[in-house]
Amino acid sequence: MDDQQQNHNLANKFLGDLMSLDRQYLTLFNYYHDIEMELLACQSIHHIAQLLLEVVPQRFELLGASLHLVDRETENIELLMAEEEEGSVIAGLYVYRTDESFKPLYQGDFKAQIITADEDALSTDTLLLPLLRGKQLIGSLQYSVAPGVVTLSEASEQLLNHLSAVIAASLDNCINQQYLAHLSVIDVLTKVRNRRGFEIDLLREVGRACRSGDCLSCLFIDIDFFKMINDSYGHCVGDMALQQVVDRIQSQLRQSDLLARYGGEEFAVLLPSCGMSDALEIAERIRQTVSNRLIDVPDTIPFKISVSVGVATCHIHETQDSGFQRMGQWLVHSADNALYQAKSNGRNKVCSTRVLQA
Numbered sequence: 001m002d003d004q005q006q007n008h009n010l011a012n013k014f015l016g017d018l019m020s021l022d023r024q025y026l027t028l029f030n031y032y033h034d035i036e037m038e039l040l041a042c043q044s045i046h047h048i049a050q051l052l053l054e055v056v057p058q059r060f061e062l063l064g065a066s067l068h069l070v071d072r073e074t075e076n077i078e079l080l081m082a083e084e085e086e087g088s089v090i091a092g093l094y095v096y097r098t099d100e101s102f103k104p105l106y107q108g109d110f111k112a113q114i115i116t117a118d119e120d121a122l123s124t125d126t127l128l129l130p131l132l133r134g135k136q137l138i139g140s141l142q143y144s145v146a147p148g149v150v151t152l153s154e155a156s157e158q159l160l161n162h163l164s165a166v167i168a169a170s171l172d173n174c175i176n177q178q179y180l181a182h183l184s185v186i187d188v189l190t191k192v193r194n195r196r197g198f199e200i201d202l203l204r205e206v207g208r209a210c211r212s213g214d215c216l217s218c219l220f221i222d223i224d225f226f227k228m229i230n231d232s233y234g235h236c237v238g239d240m241a242l243q244q245v246v247d248r249i250q251s252q253l254r255q256s257d258l259l260a261r262y263g264g265e266e267f268a269v270l271l272p273s274c275g276m277s278d279a280l281e282i283a284e285r286i287r288q289t290v291s292n293r294l295i296d297v298p299d300t301i302p303f304k305i306s307v308s309v310g311v312a313t314c315h316i317h318e319t320q321d322s323g324f325q326r327m328g329q330w331l332v333h334s335a336d337n338a339l340y341q342a343k344s345n346g347r348n349k350v351c352s353t354r355v356l357q358a
C-alpha cells in the first residue's frame, strides 16, 4: 500500500469515527431532549419524582436512583405532595429541612460529577446532579451505575448540567404552582379549607359515595352569638376564639374527615363513609368539646362559647356525573336547614334532617 493510499484510509477512518461520534452525540442529545420535554410537561412534584426515579432508571438500566430535596419552611413540599391525588409513596424520594445530608458530596463544586466506587468504598459509581436555584442548592439527584460504565466527556457534562438546570426549574415551577393552588383553597386565619376548597371536596366525596354506595354525612357548625364575643372582647380575640373552636372541632374528627370554614363563623364538615347515627354522635361530641371548656386567650377573662350543629346524610347510588352536583347541593342545603332548626331550638344543640336514600 503506497503512502497516498494509507493517507486516504486514515482520512476515511477519521471521518468514520467522527460521524460515529456525531451519531452517538446526537443519540445522547435526543435522549436528553426527550427527558427535558417530559420534565417540562410535568404538572406536579409527584410526576417529576416518578419520571426521575422510576422512568429514567428503567429506560437507562441504572442500578439505583434517589432524589433529595430541601423543604424549607415556605415551600412545604411534604404538605403539597400529601395533597396530591395520586399521593402514593415514591421509593428513593427524600425530603429534608436542610441540605446538610447531600451538600458535602459536592465538595463545593455544584456541577454534574461522578463519585467512583473506590473513592467512596461503594460497589457502584454515583452520578451526582445538583439542583440549584441561582446559587442555592435545593436538591440533588443521584443515580447509581456499574463502576466505570459512565465517564463524563466535556459534551456529556455540559448536557448533564443543562439537564440539572431544567430539573431544578421544573421542580420550582411545580412547587410554585401547587403552592398557589394550595393557598387558593385554604382559609388564612384558621388554616382549614375555605369555601372554595369545600366545594371541590364536596363534589369529589359525593362522587365517591355514589360510586361506592357508601353513606356521606355533612355537618354545618355555627358559633352561637359570635357577634357578642367580637363586640365584648374585640375582633382579635374573636379571631383567636375561631382558631380555638377549629382546634376543638378537629380534635373530634378522623384524618379522612374534611373540615372547612364555610363563611364567617360557620364551618362545614364532610364525613365520608359515615351514616346518620355516627354523624349525630360526632356532632354531639363536637358540641360538648366546644362548650365544656372556656376559651382562654391572653389578657382576657376566659369566656364560654357554644356551637349549634346541623347534620345531614345521603346514602345513594347514582352513576351519572350530572347528579353529583345536585346531590352535593342537597346535602349542604339539608345540613344548613338542620342548623337553622338547632338555632331556633335555643342554640348549643344538634339537629338533623331525614336521610336521603335511593
Ligand SMILES: Nc1nc2c(ncn2[C@@H]2O[C@H](COP(=O)(O)OP(=O)(O)OP(=O)(O)O)[C@@H](O)[C@H]2O)c(=O)[nH]1
Binding pocket: 189, 222, 223, 224, 225, 226, 227, 228, 230, 234, 235, 236, 237, 238, 239, 242, 263, 264, 265, 343, 347
Ligand atoms: N373576629 C372575627 N369575627 C368574624 C369573622 N368573620 C365573621 N365574623 C363575625 O361573626 C359575627 C356573626 O354574627 P351573626 O351572623 O349575627 O351571628 P351570631 O352573633 O353568631 O348569632 P347566631 O349565629 O344567631 O347565634 C359578626 O359579628 C361577624 O363580624 C372573622 O374572621 N373574625
